[in-house]
Amino acid sequence: MVRVTTRINGDEVTFVCEPDETLLDVLRDRLNLTGAKEGCGTGDCGACSVTLDGRVVCSCLVLGAEAEGRQVGTVEGIARNGKLHPLQEKFLEFAALQCGVCTPGFLVAAKALLERNPDPTEAEIRFGLAGNLCRCTGYDKIVRAVQAAAAAMRKG
Amino acid sequence: MPLDAKFDPATHHFRLVGTRPLRPDGYDKVVGRARFGADASAPGMLVGRILRSPHPHARIRAIDTARAAKLPGVKAIVTRDDFKDGDPSLKDVLVNVMARDKALYDGHAVAAVAATSASVARKALKLIRVDYEILPHVTDVDEAMKPGAPILHGDMRTENIEPAPKKASNVASRCEFGHGDPEQGFKQADVVIERRFKTEATHQGYIEPHACLASVGSDGQGELWVCTQGHYMVRNTCAALVGMDVSKLRVTASEIGGGFGGKTTVFIEPVALALSRKAGKPVKLVMSREEVFRASGPTSSASMTVKIGVTRHGRITGAHADIRFQGGAFAGSPIELGAMSAFACYDLEHVKAVGWDVVTNRPKQAAYRAPGAPMVAFAVESVLDELAHKIGMDPVELRLKNTAKEGTRSSYGPKYNRIGLAACLEAARRHPHYEAPLGPNQGRGIAAGFWFNFGGQTCVSLNVNIDGTVALAVGTPDIGGSRASMCMMAAEELGIEYDKVRAIVADTSSLGYNDISEGSRVTFSTGLATIAAARDAIGKLCARAAKIWGIAPEAVVWENGRARPAGPNAGDFAPLSLAEIAKTAAKTGGPIAGHHEVNADGAGVSFAVHLCDAEVDPETGRVTIKRYTVVQDAGKAIHPSYVEGQFQGGAAQGIGWALNEEYVYGRDGRLQNPGFLDYRIPVASDLPMIDTVIVEVPNPGHPYGVRGVGETSIVPPLAAIDKAKAGKKRR
């Protein structure tokens, strides 16, 4: 077992895990943060997206042990003090989710995208989010929600 | 409860229906709080894992679990010996859940363990020894039909052929639909085209793998948390397979991360229950993505021959289809739906579709969005397009000339009521997309599609709360925003605000039986039952008002969320709101609730027309979808955003099927691409925005005119894209 101290959504957390256990399993099974989903376990679907030191990664492709001393951000940390982030609001307003299982990953990835590129083109959104699979929507409403959130965030 | 003849949804001013409120389950889903199948846990929970056959076809001589059982942390192991034969109608389901004498496909479950951790469970699986006698296999539908093909089931005799065959075969049955005499029709044609088509199996590709948490005590009572499209089906099937009373198994449907038909049966649930019962502890069982591809249901692969004749003037004189579906290792491919839907778009005098249900060494197929229809529509629409080209007629014009309409005898039997195909064709032709210029290496395709839509058993309970809010309990898992639509319909009827109604999906012990969320039936059937339950509650609310006023209940009417005397003769009383009546319910007779139970009939069929522009790289053949438009009849769109979402989602799945999705089997009979890396569903950068046009031709079978919309949208894309790829211009 490995003992790891890290920060998750800003709060210090210490956990123990198996050396081969993924960060996704740690979040879900040990810390009860089940917002990140396992859709594939091989980095192909993005449902487990979290940020690691500000970069979006698939938490199924990160070992729990690697989180030592790092900053982890999950979907549970996007709303602040009970207030939804513009992306969350626009996802609801634009009906950008049907089943909702890919939504946490999309929100984490889209937030990271907009932090680096506040005014992305449609193509930049589509390519930037190509690692997040959605099987319900055909992406149309997701892309529109991200565009609308970007516009709202630029206005402040 | 059909449409009231005096009520026209097209002109009626709805207060809520047709608006776009936020869905009630939305907040939980954007903050990560919504609980899906794998998100549940229980104290003392064990982890379940399933051992699967690496062979496509093998006799299982013996299974030795002794070493695995000795591994510390292993609490239960189950194999075929733990599942007894029971209900003959569930035999295939049982054999699919856990292999009996033979493993019938790569991925077929042969044993399962429950252990204290995932790593112990994994180790235990490696210690189970299965003695296989490898048998020859077949995975292709045409190969499986040939004489001399490896036979999967020694007792399978083709049904519905004369004389009844004596020899075993992989062809489970034949079916036939149609009327008239196509041969006669072809004689009247100026052009007759016959083509052969093959389509590969595709997977529903829901992002959430199958998951459940089972807990069974030695008292024979159990609970099951599961992601499914139908928790009542899960309850009834599991109770039968593991030998429990239906009343002792309480099943709760989790939030469901996509189903598209693939979660309309059981795979892991009976195994989890059996493990839990044996271990005496809760067992969580979650499929890996690889297991989802290898062992849950993809759709059928198909081999088809379609022959259609037309006159120079574009009248279809005869149509014939011979359709062969393999549905995996068991009978039950959607061949009948495929054959029935083949020519459903057209008004034909001479039409026949013959279908063959074939078994192969592949996973048992499960329903996938309009099961059977997309591949057959691909074949039929492709031949029609070629015919239009041959006779020099606009493809929409050809379809309009032959379109099915009210009163048409459908190719599968019944006469159509009011339908919207002509309206969709006209709307497609009017759409700017239809005449937009094309760039170099681009082509445009157009195709029509049909789906039946189902009704079925539905039960709804609506409780009026003390503060004038309403709790609505439905029994159909919400697979795409249906709780929002139910709240809208209930609030519309009751005359209260949308956010005063909260809809939940009740567990199996809290509400009467409901059929599965399938067949695009939920907004239709559960909506219909919700409206009826609301009207039932309104009747009771009016009676309470009557009691308060001391007048006859018939003298009270419900208007804009209030009870008021029907006329001056009834008396002069100030109207009472729902909240006011609810507040005093204890004094006027106790709780107020509306109910409705129905086996809903009258689900109106839905048609769609799709337009697609594709660009082909002339050197590499790579295809890019440049523009896509979906035109579909929704009857009446309750929540247009989610109707559009169904149109767009179905189109995207169809695009995936047309371009990059397929099951690839090696010569060894093993699935070569059991993952999202090589089973390539569309990613965001593969698609353009998908335009939608909602056509509303009210369904006479629903009080608001609703038609199911979920499935039709996957039917036209295969042909539309194929034609666009071929660079065919419209004329």
Place this chain on the structure above:
Amino acid sequence: MRYEAPTTVKGAVKLLAGKAGLARVLAGGTDLLVQMRTDRVAPDLIVDVKRIAGMRRIEAKAGGFRIGAAVSGAELGEHKGMRKAWPGVVEAACLIGSTQVQGRATLAGNLCNASPAADSVPALIAAGAAVVVVGPRGRRTVPVEQIPVGPGRTSLKRGELVEAILLPKRPPRSGDAYLRFIPRSEMDIAVVGAGVSLTLDRQGVCSAARVALGAVAERVIRVPEAEAALIGTKVDGEALERMAASCSAACRPIDDKRGTREFRIKVAGVLARRAAAIALKRARGK
């Protein structure tokens, strides 16, 4: 299994060379964790090199660049100097997987995974890149093309690891490019990949060229005949066609679930020609 995260190269070498059974280096982990998950490898020891400061940096060196083995694709893509000097290499690295994968995957990992379809490898070979290999016997510098020897196999010896990738100084009037064919627009493994780097003299005649192809043989291959077809020409249509034909002729691919032999042979030429055209534009300063 043991997990170790040494902070020095020496510490990493010591761990890898120790008697730990099967040891694996963890850089981005985007291949290793998938292989572990799918039971293709079960290491006894994982050595995470991301805490070794020197392996997390991109340094300008002798006119070229030294890219630490733990630098992610995203970090490489954000490096202005690399983007300007070796756009083909950066583009190839940034094609690997999704944004999520980019946040982790490394050039060194892509190379040492030794997939014949690795996107960055044809671009690195075309660019004339080398790697610094460090092991119990010290450091050695090896051309990139000598690292992979077959699918999943490298020439690295026990205890050795790649410390950094070295990109040479970009010669004047030169350009590089990488293109691949995938059925989707993202997220796929290359069915064919082609990397081209070329240099022009003052008259616009090609004086040096390197061409490498991915997913057409058991490892990424360099194609000297294709290079010869460009050198001494103005990289006109005819030269490009001859180069494309040489590329197709050099292919010895297999049929698999991702593509047929015939398709790969044909498209290798097409992509090499298109990549050369982009490299030419860049060499001309456009």
